[in-house]
Amino acid sequence: MLEGLSQRFEGVVKRLQGLHKLTEENVSDAMREVRIALLEADVNISVVKDFIANVKSLALGMETIPGVQPGQQIVKIVHENLIQVLGGDTANLNLTGRGSTVILMTGLQGSGKTTTTAKLAAMLKKQGYRPLMVSADVYRPAAIEQLGVLGEQIDVPTIKTTTDMNPEEIGRAALEEMTQLNANVLLVDTAGRLAIDEQMMNELSKLKDILQPKEILFVADSMTGQDAVNTARAFNEQIGMTGVILTKMDGDIRGGAALSIKKVTGTPIKFIGVGEKTSQFEQFHPDRIAGRILGMGDVLSLVEKAQENLSQKDAEKQANKVLTATFNLSDFLQQLKMVRDMGPLDQLMKMIPGLGGALKDAELDEYELIRTEAIINSMTMKERGQPGIINSSRKRRISRGSGVEVQDVNKLLKNFQKSKKMMKNLTKMKKNKGKMDFPFAGMEN
Amino acid sequence: MLIDLFVDDSSTNKDQPQAEKPEKTGLFKKLFSGLKKTRQNLNNGFNRLVGAHAKLDDSFMDELEEVLLSADVGLDLTTRIIENLRADVKANLLKTVPEVIEFIKKELEKTVTFDEEEKQPSTKNSKPLVVLVIGVNGAGKTTTIGKLSFKLKKRGKSVLLAAGDTFRAAAADQLETWAERSEADFIRSNSGSDPSAVVFDAVKLTVSRGHDVMIADTAGRLHSKVNLMEELKKIKRIMSRELPGAPHETLLVLDSTTGQNAVSQAKIFNESIGVTGIVLTKLDGTAKGGVVINIVDTLKLPVQFIGIGEKIDDLRPFNPKEFVAAIFEGTTLTETKESE
Numbered sequence: 162m163l164e165g166l167s168q169r170f171e172g173v174v175k176r177l178q179g180l181h182k183l184t185e186e187n188v189s190d191a192m193r194e195v196r197i198a199l200l201e202a203d204v205n206i207s208v209v210k211d212f213i214a215n216v217k218s219l220a221l222g223m224e225t226i227p228g229v230q231p232g233q234q235i236v237k238i239v240h241e242n243l244i245q246v247l248g249g250d251t252a253n254l255n256l257t258g259r260g261s262t263v264i265l266m267t268g269l270q271g272s273g274k275t276t277t278t279a280k281l282a283a284m285l286k287k288q289g290y291r292p293l294m295v296s297a298d299v300y301r302p303a304a305i306e307q308l309g310v311l312g313e314q315i316d317v318p319t320i321k322t323t324t325d326m327n328p329e330e331i332g333r334a335a336l337e338e339m340t341q342l343n344a345n346v347l348l349v350d351t352a353g354r355l356a357i358d359e360q361m362m363n364e365l366s367k368l369k370d371i372l373q374p375k376e377i378l379f380v381a382d383s384m385t386g387q388d389a390v391n392t393a394r395a396f397n398e399q400i401g402m403t404g405v406i407l408t409k410m411d412g413d414i415r416g417g418a419a420l421s422i423k424k425v426t427g428t429p430i431k432f433i434g435v436g437e438k439t440s441q442f443e444q445f446h447p448d449r450i451a452g453r454i455l456g457m458g459d460v461l462s463l464v465e466k467a468q469e470n471l472s473q474k475d476a477e478k479q480a481n482k483v484l485t486a487t488f489n490l491s492d493f494l495q496q497l498k499m500v501r502d503m504g505p506l507d508q509l510m511k512m513i514p515g516l517g518g519a520l521k522d523a524e525l526d527e528y529e530l531i532r533t534e535a536i537i538n539s540m541t542m543k544e545r546g547q548p549g550i551i552n553s554s555r556k557r558r559i560s561r562g563s564g565v566e567v568q569d570v571n572k573l574l575k576n577f578q579k580s581k582k583m584m585k586n587l588t589k590m591k592k593n594k595g596k597m598d599f600p601f602a603g604m605e606n
Numbered sequence: 607m608l609i610d611l612f613v614d615d616s617s618t619n620k621d622q623p624q625a626e627k628p629e630k631t632g633l634f635k636k637l638f639s640g641l642k643k644t645r646q647n648l649n650n651g652f653n654r655l656v657g658a659h660a661k662l663d664d665s666f667m668d669e670l671e672e673v674l675l676s677a678d679v680g681l682d683l684t685t686r687i688i689e690n691l692r693a694d695v696k697a698n699l700l701k702t703v704p705e706v707i708e709f710i711k712k713e714l715e716k717t718v719t720f721d722e723e724e725k726q727p728s729t730k731n732s733k734p735l736v737v738l739v740i741g742v743n744g745a746g747k748t749t750t751i752g753k754l755s756f757k758l759k760k761r762g763k764s765v766l767l768a769a770g771d772t773f774r775a776a777a778a779d780q781l782e783t784w785a786e787r788s789e790a791d792f793i794r795s796n797s798g799s800d801p802s803a804v805v806f807d808a809v810k811l812t813v814s815r816g817h818d819v820m821i822a823d824t825a826g827r828l829h830s831k832v833n834l835m836e837e838l839k840k841i842k843r844i845m846s847r848e849l850p851g852a853p854h855e856t857l858l859v860l861d862s863t864t865g866q867n868a869v870s871q872a873k874i875f876n877e878s879i880g881v882t883g884i885v886l887t888k889l890d891g892t893a894k895g896g897v898v899i900n901i902v903d904t905l906k907l908p909v910q911f912i913g914i915g916e917k918i919d920d921l922r923p924f925n926p927k928e929f930v931a932a933i934f935e936g937t938t939l940t941e942t943k944e945s946e
Binding site: 200203206269271272304306307355384408409411412413415417 | 676774863870916
């Protein structure tokens, strides 16, 4: 996510950090590079202009703090301004108030409305809401079926509609059914439409009148170029929107839409889609994204992901195993699974400060993890508990069972022994402090 | 190229080799209304430039750069144009603002025009003709296939559509509806199954039933996902194994609202799968055509078709000349449109 932009920025940041003295000239030089980085990233030209002017005047006008390199101070200014451009504070859904809530999903064709509707419903369900979905897309073939299938996958009820109904009818029927089914959030998927299509925009505003939605979310493709702001602005002017969801953020996107939409429309980005699975959906945190762009990593998101997938009890149990050196291959397998549950490895690594840039070209192979799991899965319980008993005939069996070479089994066992040794040393060192640093295991809640 | 199928043999009109005559009026109308916004932007820009700048100074250049960037032309190309321009102005080759604007128009037209000699050999006579359609999520692959199928049917071709998108919910149903609308044959498999298997069956069926054209849909995938690109390679491998020479066309569908990312999409899909042509969709919106210029420039890939609406006949051959003209000759075009 945002690799291109962050690579550029990391270069600028490095150069800035080395500056001992600020002059009009070297600040201008740095800002020229920031400008190129932003323009290459499809950031709206007016946003770029404002950003540069702002940072430049702040940088030249600031008072130097003794002991702090002026370059560092500029980096801070850039960081703060990036956060502002991205929207400042994290924006939440407004689902408060009495009774039930309607969320209207809008956007251009192919921006990912239907998938996003299901992702949002799944997230709300996880948070304890009782969501209900309905498709008012009577135009795109099989759009209704698509939402229905997704509804089954995430176990959220979907109201059956047909293409011979009109969207207004669907809206009214959905409101009725919502009460009957005792749902408290209704998510309404709509057909993709162009902001210049008057007829379709009228249809949307009629639907809005009927549904009286608390949230009107504009779903936008994060790869959109300079047109992103035009469309978002037009939708906002005609329908009004309460939030933006950026999709396909898992691609090699440049970030133009993310950096432009809030600034131009005044509407905050609330969520981002980061993968094809319905669980790959996250809240949008301007400060964290700004951190990622500047190569500062995003430890907060990493910790949250870990917390979401690990219970405190599990973590303590694991930590204890390590402390008492009874950690065996079964525990290792469990840890592997936990890591995998947290999401694709490459996405996780990018959240670690300093690693994002370093791993640019490294092919982080999910396959390696899967293979390790397969090898351990081919072992008997006894072998997992006491890896010492694994002799060459056992190794051959394990390699056949998991479809790998004997060398791979050897490698795994060797690595395991090595890490166990390391853990022992760690334990000795840390015992008196009573706290563990083992990855993912000793995390505080 | 696939586009050759839609060019009449008798046609000797060199100026508009790709235009379908009966649809021309419609094409103009659609393209004009779609590009109106771009044109307005650029024109406003250009008019502003002409009006506000008597001299070819730095502030003129800055504003010109801004105009080009806003049209998604891209930083690289824009910088190059401006640099050429500065050199020519310095050498006194260009003296007035209108001259400069004329120069840029020519530059862009040159860039977007796909050299005839660079074209791939014609696939017109391959029978059956196998077409693989690829692209990122939401670009408009399935809709494009529906429109293409309709177009081919109108030309008397028998068509088979293969639902190679076994991932997205109800994608096969969507294609099936298009198959019905365009009266094409249709083949699908269970959701979640291996897309290569569907393609395998489709090629077999195409040969045994004697279809003229088979078009395979694929699941949308971000070009940055290595595994999914491998899956696509496998589909292609199966095709050529079962029918030497297939796929005869690999069309990359690009959403015209996409910014410079479209260039990297085209690049990576081309490197890993090999692309023979581009379909630019959603040109009826406010999206700017600038990114096309960039793609043709950097990758030497022809844009074969453009999508300009949701109706079954809203797919048109791409004509570079008309395209650039529609972007840059706004005033004249508006007059043409009004006189229609």
